[in-house]
Amino acid sequence: xxxxxxxxxxxxxxxxxxxxxxDKKYPLxxxxxxxxxxxxxxxxxxxxxxxxxxxxxxxYQVTMHCAHDNYDGAHEMSEIIRNHLDGNFANQxxxxxxxxxxxxxxxxxxxxxxxDEFLVSDTYLIKVNT
Numbered sequence: 001x002x003x004x005x006x007x008x009x010x011x012x013x014x015x016x017x018x019x020x021x022x023d024k025k026y027p028l029x030x031x032x033x034x035x036x037x038x039x040x041x042x043x044x045x046x047x048x049x050x051x052x053x054x055x056x057x058x059x060y061q062v063t064m065h066c067a068h069d070n071y072d073g074a075h076e077m078s079e080i081i082r083n084h085l086d087g088n089f090a091n092q093x094x095x096x097x098x099x100x101x102x103x104x105x106x107x108x109x110x111x112x113x114x115x116d117e118f119l120v121s122d123t124y125l126i127k128v129n130t
Contacts, residue, residue, distance in 0.1 A: 009095040014084040078120040100127040
């Protein structure tokens with residue numbers, strides 16, 4: 001199962017986030033006609049153990065982009081996700097992946113002119129055992 005499905009399941013588990021964005025949670029890109037607010041994520045993966053006899057661990061770096069039509073709204077979405085994910089879900093199976101740890105790593109903010117869109121982008125390290 002693609003890890004993006006695990007990310008989606010993690011986000012869907014937050015009723016606070018769903019109350020803000022509904023089902024507007026997307027891997028990589030949201031369509032240009034998508035109304036704000038919404039969340040888009042991107043990820044990269046590094047395997048940390050290649051020995052076949054050992055449990056394989058993958059480190060996913062996941063960046064959540066919180067898009068909103070105002071600055072405070074983007075930061076509120078970011079805080080909802082951070083409170084939901086950071087330090088939670090250890091040793092739980094989510095959409096076929098066993099989460100070892102989720103750690104918040106960094107935050108960036110920005111504004112996209114022409115779309116009048118405020119972004120807060122949070123990066124998490126998610127370690128997964130398979």
